[in-house]
Amino acid sequence: MSNGTEFYFTEDRVETRGMDVRLLRRLLSYLSPHKGLLAAALGALVLGTACQLAGPYIIKLVIDRNITPRVLDGLAGRVALFLAALAGGMGFLYLQMFAVSIIGQRVILQIRAEMFGRLQRLPVSFFDRTPTGRVMTRLTSDVEALQELISSGLVSTVGSVTILVGIAAVLVWMDARLTLVTFAVLPFLVLFVELLKKFIREANREMRRKLARLNAFLQEHVTGVDVVKAFVQEEKSGREFDVHNDAYSAESIRLTNFYSVYFPGVELFASVAVALLLWQGGIRVIAGAVTFGTLVAFLEYAQKFFAPIKDVSDKYNILQSALASSERIFQILDTEVSPEYRPLPSGGKSPLRPVEERGRERATQLPPPAIEFRDVWFSYPKGDGEQGETVLRGVSFTLHEGETGAIVGATGAGKTTVLNLLCRFYEISRGEIRLFGRDVREIPREELRGMISLVLQDPFLFSGTIRENVEAGGAELGRALGVAGVSRFAAAWESGLATQVGERGGRLSVGQRQLVSFARALARDPEVLVLDEATSSVDPVTEHEVQAALGKILSGRTSLVVAHRLSTILSADRILVMHRGKVRETGTHRELLAARGIYHRLYTLQFGTP
Amino acid sequence: MIREAIDGISAPDGRGRVVRAVSWMVLFAFLHGGFRYFGRRGMLVTARRVEMRLRRDLFAHVIRLPLSFFGRTPTGDVMSRMTNDVSAVWLLLGPGVLTLVGTAITYVLGLLFMARISVALTLVALAVAPVIVVASREYGKAFHRTHRKAQESLAAMNAAIQENVAGIRLVKAYGLEGQEERRFRGASRDYYRQNVSVARTSAAFHGAIGLLAGLGVTLVLLLGGWLVIRERLTLGGFVAFNAYLAMLSFPTMALGWVINLVQRGGSAMGRINEFLGTPAEPREPLLVPPRKVPDAPFLEVRNLSFAYEGGGRGEALRGVSFSLRKGEIAGLVGQTGSGKSTLFSLLLRLYPVPPGTVFLEGRDAGGLPLEEVRRAVSLVGQDPFLFSDTILANVCFGRDLPDEQEARRAVSMARFLAEVEEMPDGVHTVIGERGVSLSGGQKQRATIARALCAGGELLLLDDALSAVDSETEQEIFREILSARGGKTVLFSTHRMASLSRCDRILVLVEGRIVEEGTHDELLSRRGAYFDLYSRQMIARELEAT
Known part of the structure; x- marks a missing residue:
């Protein structure tokens, strides 16, 4: 299901509440930028209704003035008037329908953009607990229902009511x-x-x-x-x-x-x-x-009267489901953005500084560790505001500039969580995470994420060309492509770097996707590389290439790696052994083996007896 | 009757005629309502039943189509035929036919009555009808065209959202929020434009059709008025004529819509028939089912070659031969793409197997009923697919009736029981989109339990424990091997340590079995197996120095 069209048939609870005035008011506020168009639509509506109402009355006149007294005079004129009223009615109908759909489309264009923008800034935990299908439904069918409300619901309800009132008024006036x-x-x-x-x-x-x-x-x-x-x-x-x-x-x-x-x-x-x-x-x-014409006119009006009544009850359904949809839409719009998107309380105390300047500063002082975790506690937030099971229980370690730290441990030990927290995808419950001496919570988001390059375990690529994918990482394309070994395999292809990678990179092999994701990480020449090594097996030839690329990427670069490959573990400057949410052992491979602790056991299991 | 009443008004003994006519009218209205109710209900309900049967037959057929069909048909396409196309057929058979019949009746009767009132007036009124029909048909086409474009840009917009959500961590990590927003805005603006063009077409049509219909009324008003004044037509006739004309205007407009509905329903039915015409997997056994050969190996593969349809990829398997005794444990080793999964699929006959290549207890599997082959073999695939149902239902998926005790035994063998029991409803916990979401390792263990519970004599594990840590993997293997009760096991893994338990290891390279033997034998041969093994061990040797 990773390629091709995906279908979403999520069952959403349909809430049936009465009219929520606040909700309605908020919806109406989206109409206010389109006041002009709205006025035009309403104007067209009123004029169109007037034209429509004129029709039967003209027929009455024809009957009373021409037909009953058998007079030909003025017949042609009245018929012409009838035709004019008709043309006017239809012209206004066209204008009104068109204006209304434009308003509806513009409103949802804006709501969609707002929702998408908000989504970009929601905490990662939101996406953990919300299935993709549900997010999709919010942005598609729910928004669609809203559009239905605006274009066929709101205005045509006004239209129906206008006609009903108009007809009633004319009828009362006549008899x-x-x-x-x-x-x-x-x-x-x-x-x-x-x-x-x-x-x-x-x-x-x-x-x-x-x-x-x-x-x-x-x-x-x-x-x-x-x-x-x-x-x-x-x-x-x-x-x-x-x-x-x-x-x-x-x-x-x-x-x-x-x-x-x-x-x-x-x-x-x-x-x-x-x-x-x-x-x-x-x-x-x-x-x-009463005159004969009046009776005929009444007959005509009665027919026009019953049509919108059928409509009005339909419209109520639309309104109901649209309100339920808008409630869900506003739920997303009201979900609080992730804290890193809020302005810093210090009011931008630490502005963006060029890398060289920071480097110079560091050279003059005693350099703080590149990465430092101080007694970090963490549990993944659940949807209802509660905290889940504690994943990290007091993790502490330091990594100096230029060092590679390899995190090893069994599944569920909390390895990937450490990487997530360094990128500030989640807020920690206790403790402190420092990057070059600064608390990650005090580094502006653009700066923090500009310093770090992340490689995910699943080498996700965006649809587009290889070049576009690597460029998303940064500008230093040439070197990155070379070091990661992308240029080598891409050169063999007809379109080279302009090759389309397909949805989620599906047209490349798993190994190639890994290499491209390395290149993407390198393209910005990051100060810190954060890498979650892929566990999926690739064939030995590609494996060899991936290993070679990894070796080059990691050497001399501050990096934190969740390691699965022995070669990666061996080349690390420091190995952090995680067990049940804690860093239990640190040291080099040789030291750790000699200690005959957890590492020794893990190693034996994974790779046989040492 | 309107005519009668109105003529009555102008006649001397008016009152009586009016009352009589009005009573008739009320009676007719009730009769008409009754007929409409039964007609509508009868036709629509029948159409719904047909739709249901069509959908049922389609599902029963599609689920029996060969896997190669699903390989070449995107899931989206299968879904759209089973949902949208079936609905289009219902629209044709239900509302389409209903409107068509209604229109025909209204037309015939309406025209008849109108002609009785005045032939000349009828001809004038009908003058605009062909234009309306043509216009509605053209509109139907234009609407369909613009609508399809709108659907396409909707699909593109959806793809953008989906990709963004799937890659949200990267978006955040690389600060791509702005870029993504721009990309999305482009896609959604494109969709907006398509929608506006749909709206423009539809608004123009409604305006035009109203105008055309009104034109007919105007002509009737002009000519009819003149006729009444010249006393060639009664006033009642004139008013009644207008009423009939109003009755006809809706069916005329609907005719264009119906024509469009018929076209779409027809092509939808064509697409559905394409599916129904694709032959299902052959299920019938040979007339004389082959007998078991007493001393034959449990599984024997003889010179099996296989290439996927629409190839270009070459042969996935080339002349593979091997055999397994009953109760034997065999490992299958090879790089990605060496043909391991293909071999597993062929043993289940998920793809057609050439005759004389796969034998189960001496019987040619190609000649056995498909069901028998698949019941003898339980496969755990690479991709742990589970249904959104209870754990019990998933584990018992291969059994005709759920058996909780068996399921618990299987779940416990797969080292999953402790976690299941911690869940809110134990084995009755619903998993998937509407329930508890399982981790990759949990899913894999659930699929293993499912295979164990199905009770096939041959257990195939296709890299089925990749997301489980090595300690648990060892435990599961130990458990399966000790409690397998005479089952034959063939498994592939990329963790070499697990292979030491095998009676035999088969090494697959580019679709060929190049080596066969025990772990020690293969190591001493220093061939392909040794190569694979040493790649994992090289670093350790380095360390030793």
């Missing part, structure tokens, strides 16, 4: 009693719609939930099809799929049944209203109380 007759069915209609709406909304939500479950099952079994085959479970999987499929189908049929009542029902009410109108209106026309 109050007939209006009353027309609207006689309205209370029943509203009752009917309200009653069914509840069921429909509920069935709809249940159906979507079932669909998400079905699709999640589907995706998982397509991804893991080899496992299904290896264990001959095609039948069982088929049966389980049927269960999900049937559940979804039953729910969708339930919804279909509700809609089968709903749509014809609303139409029935409209027909009944027309019949009532004809009955009462007919009697009144005969009695001479």
Whole structure:
């Protein structure tokens, strides 16, 4: 699943709260930069509605002034007026629809950018506990729902209401009693719609939930099809799929049944209203109380009146789900940024200084250790603000400039955590981490991360060319490519450094990806190299190249390495043996072997008897 | 009836006629509502059932397609056919057919009644209809085109987000936040542009179609008014005609939409049929199933060669031959890409095996029912894939019914029981996206438990313990070997220390078995195995000096 399109069918809890005024207000605040467009849209809406309302009235005039008295005079003029009203109505409709979608699109463009910017600054722990799929849903379908709210929800609700009010006003103005007759069915209609709406909304939500479950099952079994085959479970999987499929189908049929009542029902009410109108209106026309044209106009208006009513109840659904989405969106926007992105309390006491200057300073004084951990305690934060199990329990060590420190230890000893903390991906609970004598919490983020180059265990590359990937690290391309051995394998390719690496570097072999990630780390000529050695096995030839490159990279450079290769461990100036969250032994390979402690045991297990 | 009522208004004995007409109208409205309810319900529910059956058959078929199919078809493509295309077929069969039938009925009846009122007026009203149909169809196409472009830029934007999130540590470590934001802004702006163009098309269409429909009404108003004045048409007829015309305007617009729906549903069905037409893995055994040969080795591979489809990669295996006795423990050693995983897949017949190359207890595996072969072999793959379900369900995945006791035994053999018991619901803990997420080592141990629980006679471990520390690896091996109960084991690993337990080691180089023997024999031969081994040991020798 690492390449190709990934699908996300995450089930998110759909909260059904009433209207949250604060939420709505905050959403509206995103509209304020587009006041002009919004005004234009509303203007077009009002004018368009006026044009639409004019149509039936003109027909009334045609009937009363031309047809009933049998007069041809002015017929053409009135018809022309009708056409003009029509053209105006449609023109305004176009303007309004277009303006509204532009507003909606712009708002979500802005919200998306804000969300993405916020994501870049969230603590790493956020990404540890939030599955990628969920982050994706926030930025895609949730934002999409919001857009739906703005472009079809908000403005067209205003539109529907305008039309309803407009029609009601015109009708009352023409004849109050007939209006009353027309609207006689309205209370029943509203009752009917309200009653069914509840069921429909509920069935709809249940159906979507079932669909998400079905699709999640589907995706998982397509991804893991080899496992299904290896264990001959095609039948069982088929049966389980049927269960999900049937559940979804039953729910969708339930919804279909509700809609089968709903749509014809609303139409029935409209027909009944027309019949009532004809009955009462007919009697009144005969009695001479209203003109014939008025009755026809009433018929026309009644038809226009019932269409938006169907709409309004739909819109409520949109509004509901959009509010739930926006709540989730604002949750991300309100998640506190990682502390290193906040301004330093010292107010920039330590401004950015060029490297040479720092070097000169160091030469004149007694140099502090390059890396120093002082009694560092740490546990990974959990989502609910609680702390998880303690991972580091008082880690202390020092590493001097130019030295390579190799961290060894069993899985779960806390090796990678030490690297994460040096990069300040997490905040420590107790103790101090110093880089060239300065607490990492007091070094501005750009400076701190500018000093360190990180190589991850999984050699992650961004899609793009090899060159772009290495350039992301820094400007010293030539040397980095050479030392890491990238130029050697890239030279054999047609496009060389311009070769596309594919999604996550998928077009390169694992070994090549490692070499490129080395080059990226070297391209900035870092003061400190932080490296989590890959455990994945590569073939011996590549392994040899990787080792050779590593040797060159590490020699004479301050580096902290989580080491798995024997060669790396042996070449280290200092080995830090971690065990259960503590540094238990330090020294060179020979010293540690002689001590016959943890290191000796680990070594024997990993590489056989010494 | 509207006509009757209105004509009644102008007639002398008006009241009675009006009341009669209105009563008829109400009756018809109820009848119409009833018909619509049953028609709609009947058709849509049937379509939903068809959709369900289609999806069921499609899944049952796809899950039985050969692995090579999944190799050449991206997961996204498989998913989109099983979700979007199935939905498109439902839209065609449900709302599509419903609208089509509704439109046809409305048209025939509407035109009939309109023609009865006035033929000339009907012809005038119909003048704009073809234009509307063509316009809606063109719009459907344009909408589809722009919509597809929008989908493409959405996919690009999603890829950007996904990559960013996956590589967030690097983004932070190299201070790439700004650069990433710019990249994302570009992608999302592109998506914005596509969406605006969709909106423009759709707004223009709605405006135009309204105008066209209105034009028809205008013409009718002009001509109809003139006809009434000239007393060639009653006022009731005129009003009723207008009402019928209004009834027709929606179906006319819908026709373009339906045409589009039919086109899309048709091509979706075509894509689905492509899948359904791909032959599934052959399952039928030979008429006379081969018999076990008493003295034959448990597993024998004879001169097995294999190349992946759509090659260019050459042969993955070249003339591999070896045999394993029942209960034997064999190690498989080789560099990445030497063909270890291919060999494991072929032993399970995940890819077609040429006849006469793989024998299980003397029977040609190619002639055995597929199910029998796979039930005899339990594979633990390199990539520990688990389902988002309980641990129990995962471990018992290879069994027809879950057996908690067996599952616990397997989990304990895989050295996973202590951790499982610490979890909130023990073996009933749900893992994966919706539950507890396991570490790489835990996942690997769970997959080992799954293979042990499946109970195959031949256990294949394909570098299955790479994320487990070496101490635990040793323990698991010890446990499996002592409690295997006559199972034959073939495993590959990159930790040489584990190989010393093997009865035999096979060395695979570029798809060929170049050496075979015990650890000591192979070392003394000083060949490929010795090379691999010494690479790990060189440094130690250096140290000794």
